Amino acid sequence: MSKKRIGMVEKSNNKRQRVNLVPEFSINDHHDVLVEILRRLDGPSLCSAACVCRLWSAVARNDSIWEELCFRQVSPRPSLSIRSVVSALGGYRRLYFLCIRPFLARLPKILWSQDQLQLSLSLYCVHYYERIYVGAAPPSSLMFLRMPVNVV
Amino acid sequence: MKRDLHQFQGPPDTRFPNHETANTGSSSKDKMMKVKEEEDGGNMDELLAVLGYKVRSSEMAEVALKLEQLETMMGNVQEDGLSNLATDTVHYNPSELYSWLDNMLTEFNPPPPEINNSFLAGAGGSDYDLKAIPGNAIYARSNQFAIDSSSSSNQAGTTVTTTTTESTRSMVLVDSQENGVRLVHALMACAEAIQNNDLSIAEALVKQIGFLAVSQAGAMRKVATYFAEALARRIYRLSPPQTQIDHSLSDTLQMHFYETCPYLKFAHFTANQAILEAFEGKKRVHVIDFSMNQGLQWPALMQALALREGGPPVFRLTGIGPPAADNSDHLHEVGCKLAQLAEAIHVEFEYRGFVANSLADLDASMLELRPSEIEAVAVNSVFELHKLLGRTGGIEKVLGVVKQIKPVIFTVVEQESNHNGPVFLDRFTESLHYYSTLFDSLEGVPSSQDKVMSEVYLGKQICNLVACEGPDRVERHETLSQWANRFGTSGFAPAHLGSNAFKQASMLLALFNGGEGYSVEENNGCLMLGWHTRPLITTSAWKLLAAH
Numbered sequence: 001m002s003k004k005r006i007g008m009v010e011k012s013n014n015k016r017q018r019v020n021l022v023p024e025f026s027i028n029d030h031h032d033v034l035v036e037i038l039r040r041l042d043g044p045s046l047c048s049a050a051c052v053c054r055l056w057s058a059v060a061r062n063d064s065i066w067e068e069l070c071f072r073q074v075s076p077r078p079s080l081s082i083r084s085v086v087s088a089l090g091g092y093r094r095l096y097f098l099c100i101r102p103f104l105a106r107l108p109k110i111l112w113s114q115d116q117l118q119l120s121l122s123l124y125c126v127h128y129y130e131r132i133y134v135g136a137a138p139p140s141s142l143m144f145l146r147m148p149v150n151v152v
Numbered sequence: 153m154k155r156d157l158h159q160f161q162g163p164p165d166t167r168f169p170n171h172e173t174a175n176t177g178s179s180s181k182d183k184m185m186k187v188k189e190e191e192d193g194g195n196m197d198e199l200l201a202v203l204g205y206k207v208r209s210s211e212m213a214e215v216a217l218k219l220e221q222l223e224t225m226m227g228n229v230q231e232d233g234l235s236n237l238a239t240d241t242v243h244y245n246p247s248e249l250y251s252w253l254d255n256m257l258t259e260f261n262p263p264p265p266e267i268n269n270s271f272l273a274g275a276g277g278s279d280y281d282l283k284a285i286p287g288n289a290i291y292a293r294s295n296q297f298a299i300d301s302s303s304s305s306n307q308a309g310t311t312v313t314t315t316t317t318e319s320t321r322s323m324v325l326v327d328s329q330e331n332g333v334r335l336v337h338a339l340m341a342c343a344e345a346i347q348n349n350d351l352s353i354a355e356a357l358v359k360q361i362g363f364l365a366v367s368q369a370g371a372m373r374k375v376a377t378y379f380a381e382a383l384a385r386r387i388y389r390l391s392p393p394q395t396q397i398d399h400s401l402s403d404t405l406q407m408h409f410y411e412t413c414p415y416l417k418f419a420h421f422t423a424n425q426a427i428l429e430a431f432e433g434k435k436r437v438h439v440i441d442f443s444m445n446q447g448l449q450w451p452a453l454m455q456a457l458a459l460r461e462g463g464p465p466v467f468r469l470t471g472i473g474p475p476a477a478d479n480s481d482h483l484h485e486v487g488c489k490l491a492q493l494a495e496a497i498h499v500e501f502e503y504r505g506f507v508a509n510s511l512a513d514l515d516a517s518m519l520e521l522r523p524s525e526i527e528a529v530a531v532n533s534v535f536e537l538h539k540l541l542g543r544t545g546g547i548e549k550v551l552g553v554v555k556q557i558k559p560v561i562f563t564v565v566e567q568e569s570n571h572n573g574p575v576f577l578d579r580f581t582e583s584l585h586y587y588s589t590l591f592d593s594l595e596g597v598p599s600s601q602d603k604v605m606s607e608v609y610l611g612k613q614i615c616n617l618v619a620c621e622g623p624d625r626v627e628r629h630e631t632l633s634q635w636a637n638r639f640g641t642s643g644f645a646p647a648h649l650g651s652n653a654f655k656q657a658s659m660l661l662a663l664f665n666g667g668e669g670y671s672v673e674e675n676n677g678c679l680m681l682g683w684h685t686r687p688l689i690t691t692s693a694w695k696l697l698a699a700h
Contacts, residue, residue, distance in 0.1 A: 085458050088496040106663055115652075119659050121459070122421070122452035125493070129451035133489045 034059050039068045043101060066092035070100055073112040086121070089128045098142055099124050200249075207249045210599070218253040225257070251369065335364040335376055336584075342383055343580040351387055358384050371591040378611040379584060382618035390619075400476055402612070403445050408605035410448060412597055414664045415689050418657055418672075418681045419534050420449040422691040423563040425653035427530045428456050430561035430693075434528040436466045440519065440557065442511055442533040444471035447486040449534070451493055458497045467494065468502040468527070470519060475507050483507060511536065512546040516556035529557055534565040537635075541572055541628040551642040555696060561647055562694040566635060568680060568687045571617055572628040583617050586629075586688070593669060593683040632678055632690045644694040648677030653691075657681070 027034050038049055038060060046069065050060035070092050071078060086092055099120040110116065127142050200207050207215050342357035358380055365376035384390075410416040431437045437457075441449070450469060458464045469490065476482040483505030494501030508514055521529065531554050540546035554562055569586040573579050590610060597603050617627045636646065654672060657679055661670040673680045673687060680687035 079459075081463075082459055085455065085497045088498075089455075103663065107659075110659075110662075115655055116659060118456070119421075119656055122455055125451045125455035125497075126448065128496075129448070129489065129493050132492055133446065133486075 028055055031059055035062050035065060038062075038065050041069075043069060043096070061093065063087070063092045066096050070096055070117075074114060074117055076114075078114070078117065082121075086124075089124055095120065095124050098127060102142075205249050211250045215249050215253060218250075218257060222253060222256055331364055331367045332372060335361065335368060335372070338364060339376065339379055339383075339584060340577075340581065343577050346383065346386060347575070347577045354383070354387050358387060371588065371595045374607055374611075375584070375588050375591045375614075378587070378614045379618065381611075382615045385615065385619035400482070402609070403482075405605050405609035405612070406445055407448075408602045409609045412600075412602045412606040413594060414661055414670065415681060416448070416534075417660060418679075419565040419689060419691055420452065421660055422649060422653045422657050422679050423532055423534065423565060423693075424449065424453045424456065425656055426561055426563050426647070426649050426691075426693040427453060427532065428460070429650060429652070430530060430647075431457070431465065431528055432460075433462075434465055434560075436468070436522075436527045438468040438470070438522070438527050438529045440470045440472070440529065440531045440559075442472050442531070443536045444473040444483060444486060444505070447471065447490050449532070450490055454490075454494055454499050454501075455497060458499050464499045466500040466502070468504075470504045470506065472506045472508055472511065472514065474509060481505070510543070510546070511540055512543060512549045514550070514553055516553050519557065521557060524558055529559045531557060531559045531562045533563070535567065537564060538566055538572075538628045538630060539626040541630070542623045542626055547638065548642070551639070551644075555643060558696060560695065562644065563691065564635065564639075564694065565689060565691045566632075567629040568631055568682075568690045569629050570631050570634065572630050580618060583614065585686075587614055589683050589686045590688060593688075596669065632675065632680070632692060635692070636676075639694050643697050645697045646677050647693040647695045649674075649679050649691065649693055653679060 027037075034056070038046060041049060046060065046065065050057050067083070067086075086095055089095070103116065103120055104110075104112070123142060338357055338361045342354050342361060345351070345354035345357060361376060361380045361383070365373055365380055368376060406416070427439065439450070439453070441447075454464075454467060457467060469487075471483050471486065473483050487503035487505055491501050491503060504520070506514070506518065521527070537547065537550070540550055567586070569582055571579050571583050571586070573582070587610060591607070594603060594606060613627045616625060620626075639646075654674060657672045661672060661681070664670065669683055671682050671684065673682060675687075675690070678690050678692035680690045682688050
C-alpha cells in the first residue's frame with residue numbers, strides 16, 4: 001500500500017505545519033530489491049529472514065541467494081557451468097544445508113576455497129545418486145556430516 | 153556413603169558445547185550423585201567429567217537406573233555381604249560409572265554365564281586342558297603381566313569384571329585389563345593349537361575365549377567374538393555361510409560400511425583423483441571397473457568430469473561384477489541409475505555390464521575396446537585383486553588382460569596387511585592386529601544400524617580368513633610392497649598420486665569425527681589411510697612400462 005500520508009512537522013517558529021510525506025515504501029512490493037538485500041546476508045541471518053513471513057520465505061527460496069552464500073568466500077569465482085550441474089543435483093539451497101553448512105561447522109577454521117567446494121560437490125553428487133538408487137529409504141551417505149561428533 | 157539428589161536447572165544449551173552455566177560446584181564432595189536427564193544428555197558427559205566421572209551421555213538413563221537399583225540392593229543386603237566388599241582385593245575405578253555400576257550389581261546378583269552361540273558354552277571346561285599349556289600364559293593369576301599392546305580394550309582405564317573360576321565357582325574379582333591380556337593369549341594359544349593339530353586343546357581354548365570375550369567391552373569384545381566364532385568353525389570344520397553366492401547381501405553390507413567409516417570413501421576419492429588427472433585433455437574416456445558393486449565410486453568422477461576445464465568428455469563405463477543370487481540383472485540396474493545421473497549433469501554416458509564369477513574369466517576381446525587414439529582407458533579395482541590369489545595363475549591372467557587393455561592408468565585399492573602367509577599362525581596374528589585396529593576405529597562412530605552392519609561386513613571377512621582354506625579362502629590380503637613386486641615383475645610402473653589427492657583425502661578425513669585418529673600417509677607415491685600409526689588401506693596407481 002502506498003497511500004499518501006499526512007504528517008506533522010515542527011517548524012522553527014514553533015508552528016506545526018501539515019506536509020505531504022513521500023509515498024510509503026514497502027520492501028514487499030519490490031521482490032528484486034529484497035533478493036539483492038538477502039543475497040548479502042550470512043547463513044544464520046538468511047535463515048532467520050526466511051522465517052519472517054510467507055512472502056519472505058518464498059523469496060528466500062530463490063536459488064541465486066544461496067548460490068551467493070555458497071560461493072562467497074571462494075576465489076576465483078567458479079565458472080557458470082557449475083550452476084547447471086548444481087541445479088540438476090537439487091539446487092544451491094540444498095547444497096548449502098546438506099554439505100556446506102555442516103562442512104563449515106565441522107571445520108570452522110578452514111580457508112574455504114575451490115578444493116573444499118569440489119569436495120562438497122562430490123559428496124552432494126554421491127548423495128543425489130544414492131537418492132535415485134535407494135529410492136524410498138533416505139540415503140545416509142551424508143549422515144557422517146550431520147551426526148554429532150562423539151566426544152568420548 | 154552419602155548420596156545426594158542433584159538437579160540441573162534448565163535444559164542444557166546444545167548450541168554451545170563448552171557452556172559453563174550448569175552448577176556443578178555444590179556436589180563436588182559427593183561420591184555418587186543422581187542426575188536427571190534433560191532433553192539432551194549430550195552435555196552431561198562434560199559436566200560429570202569435570203567432577204572426575206566418565207559417563208557416556210547415551211548411557212545416562214541406564215546409569216541413573218542402576219544407581220537406584222544399587223541403592224535398594226545395598227539397603228537390603230546382609231552385613232557379611234558388605235564386609236566381603238571391604239576385605240577382598242578388588243580393583244575399582246569408580247570414575248567409569250557405567251561399568252562400575254554393572255560390576256557392583258552383578259556382585260550382588262551374579263548372572264548365569266552368558267552363552268554367545270552354540271559353539272561357545274560359557275561354563276568353563278576342566279582344568280586339565282588349560283594346565284596342559286606350558287608356561288603361565290593362560291593359567292597364572294598373578295598381576296605381573298606386561299600389558300600386551302595389541303589389546304585395545306581399555307581406552308578409559310581399568311574396569312572391573314567378575315568371572316567364575318573353573319571348579320569352585322567362587323567369585324573372583326579380577327582386573328579386566330588382565331582379562332584382556334588373557335584373552336589375547338588365549339586366542340594365540342588356540343591358533344597355535346590348531347596349527348599343531350591339537351584340536352582338543354583348541355576346543356577347550358575356544359570355550360575359554362568365548363567366556364573371556366564377554367568380560368571385555370567395546371572393540372575388543374567384538375573382535376574376540378568374531379575370531380572365536382571363526383576359530384570354532386575351523387575346529388569343527390563347519391564351512392561358513394556361503395559367502396560366494398550371497399552377493400546382494402555383501403553389497404548391502406558394503407553400502408553400510410561405506411556410510412559408517414571413511415575407508416571406502418577414501419578409496420573412491422583418491423582413485424578418482426588419479427583417474428581424473430590421467431584423463432586430462434582426453435575427449436573420450438573409458439573406465440573398466442572390476443569392483444562395480446553399487447557403482448558408488450562413479451557419481452563423484454562424473455561430476456568432476458562435468459565441471460572440468462573444457463567441458464566433459466564422452467564417458468564410457470564397463471562394470472564387472474559377480475552374478476546376483478536372484479538372477480536379477482543387478483549390473484544393468486546400476487547402469488540405469490548412473491545413466492540417470494549422467495543425463496542430469498549433461499555428461500554423455502555409455503554403459504556395459506559384465507557378469508563374471510571371477511575376474512580371471514575375463515578376456516580383453518570381450519570388452520569391445522576401441523583404438524587408444526580415440527579412447528583413453530582406465531582400469532579400477534577396489535578390494536578385488538586379492539581374491540584372485542587363491543587360484544593358481546589367476547592374478548597373472550588378470551594382469552595380462554590389463555596389459556592388453558593398455559590403460560593410461562590402473563588404480564588399485566587394497567588392504568594393507570599380509571594375510572596370505574603360508575603359516576596359519578602368522579596369518580592369524582596379523583589379522584588379529586589388523587581387525588582390532590579396524591574395529592577400534594569404528595568405536596568412535598555413534599551406534600546405529602549402519603555401524604552394526606559394517607561390523608558384520610568385517611566379521612565375514614574375518615570368518616573367511618580364519619575358517620576357510622584353499623580356493624574358498626578369498627580374503628588373501630597382501631601389503632603394498634608385495635603388490636608392488638608383483639606389478640613390477642608384470643610390467644607396470646608406479647604412477648605417483650599427486651598432492652591434490654592427498655589434500656582431498658586429508659579434508660575428507662577431517663570431516664569424519666574431526667579427523668581424530670585417522671591419518672593419511674604418502675608412501676612411494678601411494679596413499680595410505682591408517683588409524684593412529686597403523687596403515688589400513690592403500691591406494692596405488694600404475695601405468696604400463698613403455699617397453700612392454
